[in-house]
Amino acid sequence: MARILVVNFDDTTTHELMRLLRLRGYDAEAGPNEQANASEQKALDPYDLVVFDASRRFHAIEDAITTVHGGSSWSRKPILLGVMDVYHGPQWEFDLRKKGVQVVYVAPDANRL
Amino acid sequence: MSHLMPIVYKAETLLFEQSRRVSSSFRLRIIHRFQSEKGKCAPGEEVFAVLLLVGGQTSYMPLPLAQRLLLDYCAKHAFVGQSASQIAAGMRTPFYRRHAMNSGEPIRRSISRSAVKEYVRRIRITFSAVLERQGITHSPLDILASEKGEGNEVFYRLRIPADWIHKGENSSGLIFEKEIHFPASLGAKQDS
Numbered sequence A: 001m002a003r004i005l006v007v008n009f010d011d012t013t014t015h016e017l018m019r020l021l022r023l024r025g026y027d028a029e030a031g032p033n034e035q036a037n038a039s040e041q042k043a044l045d046p047y048d049l050v051v052f053d054a055s056r057r058f059h060a061i062e063d064a065i066t067t068v069h070g071g072s073s074w075s076r077k078p079i080l081l082g083v084m085d086v087y088h089g090p091q092w093e094f095d096l097r098k099k100g101v102q103v104v105y106v107a108p109d110a111n112r113l
Numbered sequence B: 001m002s003h004l005m006p007i008v009y010k011a012e013t014l015l016f017e018q019s020r021r022v023s024s025s026f027r028l029r030i031i032h033r034f035q036s037e038k039g040k041c042a043p044g045e046e047v048f049a050v051l052l053l054v055g056g057q058t059s060y061m062p063l064p065l066a067q068r069l070l071l072d073y074c075a076k077h078a079f080v081g082q083s084a085s086q087i088a089a090g091m092r093t094p095f096y097r098r099h100a101m102n103s104g105e106p107i108r109r110s111i112s113r114s115a116v117k118e119y120v121r122r123i124r125i126t127f128s129a130v131l132e133r134q135g136i137t138h139s140p141l142d143i144l145a146s147e148k149g150e151g152n153e154v155f156y157r158l159r160i161p162a163d164w165i166h167k168g169e170n171s172s173g174l175i176f177e178k179e180i181h182f183p184a185s186l187g188a189k190q191d192s
Helices: A011-023 A059-068 A091-098 B005-025 B065-076 B084-090 B113-133 B184-191
Strands: A003-007 A027-030 A049-053 A079-083 A103-106 B026-035 B046-054 B057-061 B144-148 B154-158 B162-169 B175-180
Touching (some): B046 B065, B084 B113, B084 B154, B113 B144, B113 B154
Parallel strands (some): A049 A079
Antiparallel strands (some): B144 B154, B162 B175
């Protein structure tokens, strides 16, 4: 069963996404989201895929990626799936791509683009 | 339909593509020796060595006997998840009970249900070490996976294909090799 981490969304979206992913049989967990644990640093390498909200300020995932587990020391490289309306092009994305991490974006709703 | 479904579909597609990439680029090669009859995999042979093939590179996996046997069993039943009890039961078949008997010096090891989890953990450590030596960052969990069932049971499943090479001596004393590809569905038949 694939492990998925849901990061950086508001609480409502987090719960809804986790519900949908679990219904499809995935082992979904919530990572740092909203204010409560926004500064928590989460190790990403136990996961197969990390879904994160790329439209919001994403200090949580950014810190986790750049400071705690910088990509090269990961025991596995999860796929990073960013959900966004507007592309921000963060610097860490290019660093991670160079290390072989797959970073993909998807729009939450095509009508909103 | 929830407006979040495109995200779920995208996640599903990415995970599927990733698992397909892994299974197409990795392969196990298992060497059996003391084959008694050319072209036939039968009880009495020894699981001599396990090699991991990644791209064009071949790496020897230094596995002790119990782990070689367990990996051989998982490879014969690749792509089907089995619980520790199922594995322990499956390894009581003649192929593993009469392991290496053709040599005249049986090398046997019985695998209990409670030991399976620990052996799987050790196999993964060996996979990690071999992949690291090759400079590949890849989780051994993607190769030998643990999958949770509805209850507490965990199913172990080898996610990569395998082939077998047989080394033995024929009646003239000549060494021969034969490569056999087992379809996963025929794995169980090899034991009978």
